[in-house]
Amino acid sequence: xxxxxxxxxxxxxxxxxxxxxxxxxxxxxxxxxxxxxxxxxxxxxxxxxxxxxxxxxxxxxxxxxxxxxxxxxxxxxxxxxxxxxxxxxxxxxxxxxxxxxxxxxxxxxxxxxxxxxxxxxxxxxxxxxxxxxxxxxxxxxxxxxxxxxxxxxxxxxxxxxxxxxxxxxxxxxxxxxxxxxxxxxxxxxxx
Amino acid sequence: xxxxxxxxxxxxxxxxxxxxxxxxxxxxxxxxxxxxxxxxxxxxxxxxxxxxxxxxxxxxxxxxxxxxxxxxxxxxxxxxxxxxxxxxxxxxxxxxxxxxxxxxxxxxxxxxxxxxxxxxxxxxxxxxxxxxxxxxxxxxxxxxxxxxxxxxxxxxxxxxxxxxxxxxxxxxxxxxxxxxxxxxxxxxxxxxxxxxxxxxxxxxxxxxxxxxxxxxxxxxxxxxxxxxxxxxxxxxxxxxxxxxxxxxxxxxxxxxxxxxxxxxxxxxxxxxxxxxxxxxxxxxxxxxxxxxxxxxxxxxxxxxxxxxxxxxxxxxxxxxxxxxxxxxxxxxxxxxxxxxxxxxxxxxxxxxxxxxxxxxxxxxxxxxxxxxxxxxxxxxxxxxxxxxxxxxxxxxxxxxxxxxxxxxxxxxxxxxxxxxxxxxxxxxxxxxxxxxxxxxxxxxxxxxxxxxxxxxxxxxxxxxxxxxxxxxxxxxxxxxxxxxxxxxxxxxxxxxxxxxxxxxxxxxxxxxxxxxxxxxxxxxxxxxxxxxxxxxxxxxxxxxxxxxxxxxxxxxxxxxxxxxxxxxxxxxxxxxxxxxxxxxxxxxxxxxxxxxxxxxxxxxxxxxxxxxxxxxxxxxxxxxxxxxxxxxxxxxxxxxxxxxxxxxxxxxxxxxxxxxxxxxxxxxxxxxxxxxxxxxxxxxxxxxxxxxxxxxxxxxxxxxxxxxxxxxxxxxxxxxxxxxxxxxxxxxxxxxxxxxxxxxxxxxxxxxxxxxxxxx
Numbered sequence: 001x002x003x004x005x006x007x008x009x010x011x012x013x014x015x016x017x018x019x020x021x022x023x024x025x026x027x028x029x030x031x032x033x034x035x036x037x038x039x040x041x042x043x044x045x046x047x048x049x050x051x052x053x054x055x056x057x058x059x060x061x062x063x064x065x066x067x068x069x070x071x072x073x074x075x076x077x078x079x080x081x082x083x084x085x086x087x088x089x090x091x092x093x094x095x096x097x098x099x100x101x102x103x104x105x106x107x108x109x110x111x112x113x114x115x116x117x118x119x120x121x122x123x124x125x126x127x128x129x130x131x132x133x134x135x136x137x138x139x140x141x142x143x144x145x146x147x148x149x150x151x152x153x154x155x156x157x158x159x160x161x162x163x164x165x166x167x168x169x170x171x172x173x174x175x176x177x178x179x180x181x182x183x184x185x186x187x188x189x190x191x
Numbered sequence: 192x193x194x195x196x197x198x199x200x201x202x203x204x205x206x207x208x209x210x211x212x213x214x215x216x217x218x219x220x221x222x223x224x225x226x227x228x229x230x231x232x233x234x235x236x237x238x239x240x241x242x243x244x245x246x247x248x249x250x251x252x253x254x255x256x257x258x259x260x261x262x263x264x265x266x267x268x269x270x271x272x273x274x275x276x277x278x279x280x281x282x283x284x285x286x287x288x289x290x291x292x293x294x295x296x297x298x299x300x301x302x303x304x305x306x307x308x309x310x311x312x313x314x315x316x317x318x319x320x321x322x323x324x325x326x327x328x329x330x331x332x333x334x335x336x337x338x339x340x341x342x343x344x345x346x347x348x349x350x351x352x353x354x355x356x357x358x359x360x361x362x363x364x365x366x367x368x369x370x371x372x373x374x375x376x377x378x379x380x381x382x383x384x385x386x387x388x389x390x391x392x393x394x395x396x397x398x399x400x401x402x403x404x405x406x407x408x409x410x411x412x413x414x415x416x417x418x419x420x421x422x423x424x425x426x427x428x429x430x431x432x433x434x435x436x437x438x439x440x441x442x443x444x445x446x447x448x449x450x451x452x453x454x455x456x457x458x459x460x461x462x463x464x465x466x467x468x469x470x471x472x473x474x475x476x477x478x479x480x481x482x483x484x485x486x487x488x489x490x491x492x493x494x495x496x497x498x499x500x501x502x503x504x505x506x507x508x509x510x511x512x513x514x515x516x517x518x519x520x521x522x523x524x525x526x527x528x529x530x531x532x533x534x535x536x537x538x539x540x541x542x543x544x545x546x547x548x549x550x551x552x553x554x555x556x557x558x559x560x561x562x563x564x565x566x567x568x569x570x571x572x573x574x575x576x577x578x579x580x581x582x583x584x585x586x587x588x589x590x591x592x593x594x595x596x597x598x599x600x601x602x603x604x605x606x607x608x609x610x611x612x613x614x615x616x617x618x619x620x621x622x623x624x625x626x627x628x629x630x631x632x633x634x635x636x637x638x639x640x641x642x643x644x645x646x647x648x649x650x651x652x653x654x655x656x657x658x659x660x661x662x663x664x665x666x667x668x669x670x671x672x673x674x675x676x677x678x679x680x681x682x683x684x685x686x687x688x689x690x691x692x693x694x695x696x697x698x699x700x701x702x703x704x705x706x707x708x709x710x711x712x713x714x715x716x717x718x719x720x721x722x723x724x725x726x727x728x729x730x731x732x733x734x735x736x737x738x739x740x741x742x743x744x745x746x747x748x749x750x751x752x753x754x755x756x757x758x759x760x761x762x763x764x765x766x767x768x769x770x771x772x773x774x775x776x777x778x779x780x781x782x783x784x785x786x787x788x789x790x791x792x793x794x795x796x797x798x799x800x801x802x803x804x805x806x807x808x809x810x811x812x813x814x815x816x817x818x819x820x821x822x823x824x825x826x827x828x829x830x831x832x833x834x835x836x837x838x839x840x841x842x843x844x845x846x847x848x849x850x851x852x853x854x855x856x857x858x859x860x861x862x863x864x865x866x867x868x869x870x871x872x873x874x875x876x877x878x879x880x881x882x883x884x885x886x887x888x889x890x891x892x893x894x895x896x897x898x899x900x901x902x903x904x905x906x907x908x909x910x911x912x913x914x915x916x917x918x919x920x921x922x923x924x925x926x927x928x929x930x931x932x933x934x935x936x937x938x939x940x941x942x943x944x945x946x947x948x949x950x951x
Binding site: 061082095147174176 | 340367
């Protein structure tokens with residue numbers, strides 16, 4: 001009897017220690033299950049390449065600016081290669097956005113993290129950086145960081161089986177709609 | 192002499208207190224108490240220096256925390272830290288992340304000036320290769336990066352490029368608001384810059400802020416994620432100094448008080464002397480403060496630090512008077528002239544301070560003179576108040592024996608000994624004299640905090656030296672021209688290795704000349720074919736030509752950090768360029784001398800110079816006081832003829848010189864002499880005057896020694912304990928008083944008595 005009581009006490013002590021320990025550790029923000037499921041459906045094996053068309057509407061300009069090119073999405077970086085109207089290659093990775101001419105665009109780390117999270121469908125990064133809302137076939141992402149809120153109003157990622165369009169709405173009223181057309185699913189080496 | 196009864200005496204004291212309190216109450220609302228170091232500087236200080244120092248708020252409430260964690264824990268720790276910082280911003284006192292250069296008001300400045308400002312690099316491109324700028328703008332427009340300015344005003348996106356080229360406040364760290372993050376292969380460093388609206392110079396506020404930070408750090412410890420914390424900021428040092436002071440007050444103050452109480456209990460079996468000393472101190476301080484606020488509209492709080500000398504004098508006068516009164520009315524008749532002579536000499540001495548050019552010493556002179564008049568008046572009421580309990584018989588016997596012992600030596604021997612000792616000790620202090628007035632020596636903090644501060648400075652480049660380039664001009668417009676002229680040479684001086692970095696107003700805004708050139712070049716560009724083609728590609732017209740006044744000071748959130756505009760017509764407009772890693776002070780000083788209104792300036796050096804100035808002035812004052820003492824004693828001592836009065840006066844001076852010299856010589860063994868040693872020396876000299884006059888008076892020597900020894904012992908207990916303080920300034924004061932008063936008390940019995948018939 002004494003032995004079983006002692007064993008129960010020891011077990012409860014161990015349990016409480018584990019629970020207290022787990023409580024003390026900080027938990028990561030979590031996405032709603034339906035959002036995770038949506039992202040999983042959009043997710044494609046990395047790396048993959050898509051053709052894109054960007055229609056950028058800028059306040060004050062009478063017509064949108066159109067550009068197109070190819071996007072290579074890998075686990076650690078995204079290569080944003082605009083071919084029309086001007087040839088330009090951007091490398092987006094955790095350290096920021098790098099162009100051909102500039103080693104790194106100053107202050108681009110945060111926007112790079114955002115783009116990587118959306119294009120790679122990284123649930124943890126999305127949960128960390130955005131408030132999320134599902135609207136039919138689109139996931140609407142609103143930045144949590146005040147630093148980003150002054151530039152980006154929202155990002156919409158639309159498409160069920162894969163990302164079909166991304167709409168980036170800026171605070172100043174500008175917006176970019178980027179449409180994707182898959183080119184190759186696997187076997188692409190990221191540069 | 193007035194015959195007063197006890198009630199009348201108490202009524203007089205009450206009336207005096209009431210009048211002083213009423214006068215103080217009347218005057219106080221119009222008094223502006225000063226606490227800044229700049230207000231203690233000599234009055235002839237450069238107005239630009241005064242403007243700059245006045246703008247350097249010592250209670251700036253910014254501080255930083257740095258956390259170093261293993262790379263594997265970085266993600267979790269970052270989340271926990273963000274949560275804790277969010278909690279820190281709720282509750283009192285509020286602690287918030289410091290506003291960033293990417294903040295809303297910051298961007299608004301550059302939005303408002305879109306199309307008018309360009310970096311120097313872009314201005315050169317604009318003038319020489321505008322096609323390159325156009326191509327870069329076209330490329331930029333197809334990048335997925337937000338634009339925040341109006342493209343119709345700024346088709347080349349110059350403002351956005353300007354902001355992206357602004358100096359990095361923390362090179363090597365990525366700004367992930369509110370954190371700055373730096374990662375290596377094994378660890379991640381998080382840096383947090385915080386600010387609080389609470390005044391960190393207030394000990395209570397500093398404690399409250401540090402308590403909240405400590406609570407946050409304790410919560411982070413509970414995450415069980417191993418991390419190392421580094422703190423940096425005045426608030427931590429203020430709190431550490433306050434804790435140290437509290438500890439010292441508790442221990443030293445408690446022990447001193449205990450010793451004094453034991454001593455008084457043993458000598459008098461009564462505490463009436465102590466209670467009356469406190470009353471005299473209270474009333475005389477009230478009168479002193481009242482006099483100061485009526486004579487000075489902006490008195491300085493540091494005056495009260497220097498005025499601690501009054502405590503020693505109060506104790507001294509009360510003991511002399513009460514012991515004198517305890518030995519009967521015949522003895523009291525000899526005590527009164529001695530008291531008045533001592534007080535009169537000291538009061539005149541303190542009034543001499545008002546002739547010096549240092550505001551603090553002038554205020555001290557008035558305070559001490561008014562307070563000492565009150566002390567002298569109040570101690571003369573002692574017989575009427577009945578505070579005349581005699582010391583115990585054993586205490587009296589001890590001092591009669593001591594007096595007898597010292598008088599066994601021949602007057603010639605004693606005089607020769609005192610004079611030789613004075614000369615020897617003066618030579619000793621002359622030979623070993625070393626001084627250092629650096630204010631850095633006065634800083635008090637724990638070694639642990641200082642190490643953390645050094646670590647933070649080594650890890651970040653967020654700190655600048657105390658040396659700055661100070662620019663001044665009669666108008667804001669001229670200041671901009673002078674500032675711009677110096678700014679253009681900073682890069683060259685850096686290349687020459689004279690300095691490693693800087694922070695300048697023109698890192699954040701273009702110079703007036705650049706603004707003018709940018710607008711003029713842009714207007715020309717839109718008339719060229721390349722400009723027109725680009726505008727046609729965008730589908731917009733050329734931006735409207737703005738007729739902006741480029742010589743006006745642009746509005747910018749950081750303006751107040753660099754430009755201090757004159758509050759009054761006769762103050763200059765002042766600008767500052769902060770510097771880091773100066774290696775060639777002399778070359779930089781020489782180079783700056785070729786620019787109008789520019790100089791290399793260090794407020795710490797100026798503060799140190801000011802302290803040195805105080806030290807020198809106090810030394811001259813002491814020399815003057817000794818001469819005055821010699822003259823007054825040679826005239827007023829009760830000896831039979833002037834030769835004897837002069838000789839007695841010389842011996843009193845010799846005792847004081849010996850005490851001062853030995854105190855300063857010994858104190859200099861611990862730390863170089865500074866102004867605070869001289870504040871201690873003030874107490875030594877005025878107590879020496881009293882002890883000397885009492886011994887030279889007609890008071891029976893045994894009676895005089897009873898008061899001198901108890902006065903000296905209480906002063907030594909009360910102030911000597913401060914020698915052990917961790918605060919260099921307090922320790923300097925305490926050591927000087929301890930040694931000086933001890934030497935005085937030991938030597939004054941060697942003075943001949945007034946009734947001595949011996950000649951030397």
